[in-house]
Amino acid sequence: MNPISRRNTLKSLALGAGVSLISPFNVFSSTRPAKDNLGVALVGLGYYSTDLLAPALQKTQKCHLAGIVTGTPSKAAIWKEKHKIPDKNIYNYETFDTIADNPDIDVIYIVLPPSMHMEYVIRAAKAGKHVWCEKPMAMTVEECQAMIDACKKANVSLSIGYRCQHEPNTQAFQKIVKEKSLGNVLGLDCAAGYRENRTDHWKQKREMGGGVIYDMGVYSIQGARLGTGMEPIAVNSAKVWTERPEIYKDGLGEIVEAELEFPGGVIGTIKTSFGGNMNFLNIKCEKGMIEMEPFSAYAGNKGKSPLGEINFSFQQPMEQVWQMDNDAQTIMDGKPQAVPGEEGLRDIRIVQAILESAEKGKKVMI
8 A cells, every 4th residue: 555545545434433633722814825735844854754754854745845945065966966956945954044035935833952943943934934843842831832822923823743643542441441441541651762872862962852751751751641631730749860971960860760640539640761661551541442553653553442453554754744734734724732741741841840850859739
């Protein structure tokens, strides 16, 4: 089956099961001329852009790769040749703001270290372009809010790159929880991690947004929030540590565990690690357990419950295809984004509470 047919089949399955592939939050209004396909510029050409977003943009129906922003001339040359990008759509960080004058580019996708997200989201908004930003959204709640405010002021859409919220396995377990098909949620256990063997990446540098809680930790937080269908009211306890202090220095977290308290006394335990592979979400309900493993992989997400198997099969980078097509269609329709900036802010608020709880050794209200 070709990728488009596979995608349409999965959409039909998801919709047939009552799963929505786009859900509303915040709305913007657009006065731009109508388009049926949006040009996307990728900012930052590391692994995620190279191996996942660029291939996904070859399969999307509602958007396409139109431009790039990079500080490395050799990368620009490679991308220009491989993706047939015209010179006028190739920018560096000094010429970035002139993207405002380029009608080929409708969306700027920020794929930079977290410490750079706020600056480039705000600059993209000021350039009058819609913005997609990778997770984690930013370093602090205040930065997240500044990004949201800048996009609202510029009347552009802002969406955070939570790919899993666009894929049918995630939507299937959310549907069970939302409709209480297994009764109320009683508790939850979630973990996300992998063995990170790099030693001089931004993930090992505090000032750039390093530490596991900002990276894989956000998946565990998302798992807990989506798996309960609620927002936590407190971090009851948290622990941050490293087993490789020569890499994760001065208290930077390689491993994090936390206990989140949700309304009604529901407890969610989460763990995240750069020290080992883990990816599961277990949701204890009144009438049985929803077990997802893996729950947030690039492909192969699957699970089961007393209601049956959850297993919509697809190959990477289909999550990114769905994400960008859904977000592009939403922009063209002038409708709310499924995963707006407020969603990214919620996770960073929890990240900050976890770090505070670990530092002070006490419960922190959210």
